[in-house]
Amino acid sequence: MAQQAYAEVMAQYGHRILPQYHPYTRFVSRVAKRLIRVSGIDDTAWEFHVIDSPERNAFVLPGGKVFVFTGILPIVENEDGMAAVLGHEISHQVARxxxxxxxxxxxxxxxxxxxxxxxxxxxxxxxxxxxxxxxxxxxxxxxxxxxxxxxxxxxxxxxxxxxxxxxxxxxxxxxxxxxxxxxxxxxxxxxxxxxxxxxxxxx
Structure with missing residues (x-):
């Protein structure tokens, strides 16, 4: 089910996912890595994707696949704000x-x-x-x-x-x-x- 959900998201948004070297992706990954280190499940195959789309949203799929829309970046404003969003999404995975x-x-x-x-x-x-x-x-x-x-x-x-x-x-x-x-x-x-x-x- 997790693989199917991931495939569906990638089919819908795959062409809008920013590359790993993009500043937005590096920003999200930098914050995420600090949170994962203290999450207790750093052995999960975490993946963080930034979608170039105006939706003010982020979500996580089973297996540690996290998606962040660029529309939410003006809302988070800084690393602490990004940590609030990612901490919430990572917690969904931690709590299963x-x-x-x-x-x-x-x-x-x-x-x-x-x-x-x-x-x-x-x-x-x-x-x-x-x-x-x-x-x-x-x-x-x-x-x-x-x-x-x-x-x-x-x-x-x-x-x-x-x-x-x-x-x-x-x-x-x-x-x-x-x-x-x-x-x-x-x-x-x-x-x-x-x-x-x-x-x-x-x-």
């Missing part, structure tokens, strides 16, 4: 959130099959709304919050300033990214709640 999501999906499937065995229509409990709003999205937000916490710890251990994570998400909010989506309908915490959470953690 991809495996957790797969396991959670298997649990939900098992629950549906059990209802079928008892003659109960699973759609009564597992319709689109309940699956998304009450199960899958809250679970995803839990993983995001955990990655936020772990990301701050990685930043501190790698001698980056964790307070910059608060500044990054404030700048993200000011940029208008993600506005208009209420938190309960999103896979991520709202920017406002994320800033408040991070502020509390770095005090």
């Amino acid at each position: 959130h991809s495996a957790e999501r797969l396991s959670f999906a298997k649990v939900l499937l098992a629950m549906q099959l059990t209802l079928v065995l008892f003659g109960i229509d699973p759609s009564l409990f597992f319709n689109h709304m309940t699956m998304n709003l009450m199960m899958l999205k809250p679970f995803s937000r839990k993983c995001e919050k955990e990655a936020d916490t772990m990301g701050l710890e990685l930043m501190a251990q790698a001698c980056f300033d964790p307070h910059e994570a608060v500044a990054v998400w404030r700048r993200m909010e000011d940029s208008g990214t993600g506005h208009g989506i209420p938190q309960f309908a999103s896979t991520h915490p709202s920017h406002k709640n994320r800033v408040a959470y991070l502020q509390d953690k770095v005090r």
Whole structure:
């Protein structure tokens, strides 16, 4: 599944990935290497790709494949800001959130099959709304919050300033990214709640 996801991303963005010698790629790699050294999983075959695209985003695939869009670079502004983004993404890998999501999906499937065995229509409990709003999205937000916490710890251990994570998400909010989506309908915490959470953690 990880290989398939990687192949799909490369098919979509491969022609826009900056070369390893590009200043943006070297900037991301320099910050990433410091975080990986303290992550506890530096034996993973980490790969960091910078995609020349205006999206203000970054994401990680299972196996340590991290993608950063150039659109987020003005938001991060500096190495500490980049560490806030990469620390979060690396933490998803450290916490094995991809495996957790797969396991959670298997649990939900098992629950549906059990209802079928008892003659109960699973759609009564597992319709689109309940699956998304009450199960899958809250679970995803839990993983995001955990990655936020772990990301701050990685930043501190790698001698980056964790307070910059608060500044990054404030700048993200000011940029208008993600506005208009209420938190309960999103896979991520709202920017406002994320800033408040991070502020509390770095005090």
